Amino acid sequence: MADYNTLINQFHDIASNPAKQLRHYLDSGKKVAGVSPVYTPEEIVHSMGIVPMGIWGADVELSESKRYFPAFICSIMQSIIELGIKGTYSGLSFVMMPSLCDSMQVAAENWKWAVPSIPVIYADWPHNRSQAGHDYIVATHRRQIEKISEITGAEYSDAKLSDSIAVYKEHAEVMRAFSQKAGLCGMKAADRQAVFKSAWFMLKEEHTALVKELMETMNPSDENRINVLTTGILADQPDLLKAMDELGFNIVWDDVAHESRQYYVEYKGENPLDILANKFCGMKHCSLIYDYDKTRIGLVIDEAKLYGAKAIIYIQTKFCDPEEFDYVFLKREAEKAGLPIVMIEVDRQMTNYDQAKTALQTLKEML
Numbered sequence: 001m002a003d004y005n006t007l008i009n010q011f012h013d014i015a016s017n018p019a020k021q022l023r024h025y026l027d028s029g030k031k032v033a034g035v036s037p038v039y040t041p042e043e044i045v046h047s048m049g050i051v052p053m054g055i056w057g058a059d060v061e062l063s064e065s066k067r068y069f070p071a072f073i074c075s076i077m078q079s080i081i082e083l084g085i086k087g088t089y090s091g092l093s094f095v096m097m098p099s100l101c102d103s104m105q106v107a108a109e110n111w112k113w114a115v116p117s118i119p120v121i122y123a124d125w126p127h128n129r130s131q132a133g134h135d136y137i138v139a140t141h142r143r144q145i146e147k148i149s150e151i152t153g154a155e156y157s158d159a160k161l162s163d164s165i166a167v168y169k170e171h172a173e174v175m176r177a178f179s180q181k182a183g184l185c186g187m188k189a190a191d192r193q194a195v196f197k198s199a200w201f202m203l204k205e206e207h208t209a210l211v212k213e214l215m216e217t218m219n220p221s222d223e224n225r226i227n228v229l230t231t232g233i234l235a236d237q238p239d240l241l242k243a244m245d246e247l248g249f250n251i252v253w254d255d256v257a258h259e260s261r262q263y264y265v266e267y268k269g270e271n272p273l274d275i276l277a278n279k280f281c282g283m284k285h286c287s288l289i290y291d292y293d294k295t296r297i298g299l300v301i302d303e304a305k306l307y308g309a310k311a312i313i314y315i316q317t318k319f320c321d322p323e324e325f326d327y328v329f330l331k332r333e334a335e336k337a338g339l340p341i342v343m344i345e346v347d348r349q350m351t352n353y354d355q356a357k358t359a360l361q362t363l364k365e366m367l
């Protein structure tokens with residue numbers, strides 16, 4: 001059996017080389033589709049024999065995409081379009097883009113004109129999640145299936161979708177267990193992130209097997225580090241992760257959309273398309289989903305207490321309105337609960353993390 005270092009290097013290699021992964025799947029004769037954040041119904045893509053690969057943009061300078069967006073749209077969406085225009089995603093059969101925030105909606109529309117060589121399929125979600133919303137999701141999935149067949153010639157069956165749902169269900173369970181174990185074992189923030197990020201570039205059954213193998217090599221640590229909970233949309237900035245490691249922070253749990261937030265909701269129901277609709281209708285706890293009671297706030301506080309976090313690090317993607325709204329509520333409740341909270345603003349174009357490091361240093365001194 002491979003040791004921890006060998007396995008974690010494998011995760012880092014995959015997380016930092018999506019182009020190599022794309023080439024690997026294309027060379028093995030598979031079709032690959034890009035799935036942009038968040039909650040895109042990857043299970044459908046997977047069930048039709050196509051590899052879903054996450055597209056979350058990258059830390060690149062934005063030039064071409066500026067012709068399509070005003071400056072105040074988040075850099076995740078801007079960099080997806082930038083990379084699309086520059087040919088980074090060439091080889092993808094299509095991309096799927098959801099519609100949960102204003103930035104996503106304009107990105108999907110812009111893609112059609114900016115990257116005409118790769119078709120875009122909308123992954124519409126209703127904010128109204130009543131029975132009508134549920135039925136709308138099922139009808140939308142049927143349209144997506146037709147479109148995927150039209151573009152790739154791939155066939156759909158309920159039986160195959162049920163199999164793929166089983167694959168994704170197991171993956172979610174393993175990732176929840178991994179997140180807990182990573183906290184107990186004092187795993188470095190950069191290593192932990194590589195495990196989550198690589199999931200976006202691998203078939204989930206392959207990722208599940210590799211994570212299970214890694215977990216066998218992880219042991220509880222009694223090192224004296226500072227337990228924290230991270231929350232936000234994306235937390236993959238190498239300099240930020242390095243600063244957290246250098247200052248001795250230990251992520252005991254995260255509520256990050258790119259990491260654990262996608263794994264919260266269970267798959268329930270009989271018919272596979274209903275299961276996917278139930279999954280979305282059952283989601284709360286997310287800034288992107290209409291949730292009158294703002295249940296994310298209570299959940300984050302409860303998680304912080306459950307896993308023994310001494311503070312909350314709010315990783316705010318610049319120009320992400322839904323997250324900016326939630327910060328106000330979370331700060332108030334965290335202060336009531338006696339949990340220090342710090343907001344770190346991040347951006348796909350950021351090169352200097354000195355301010356973030358100072359904020360983390362200050363947090364450490366307060367604890």
Ligand code: SF4
Nearest residue numbers: 074101103233317320
């Ligand atoms: S980071 Fe925020 S603004 Fe950008 S796509 Fe995600 S939810 Fe929308």
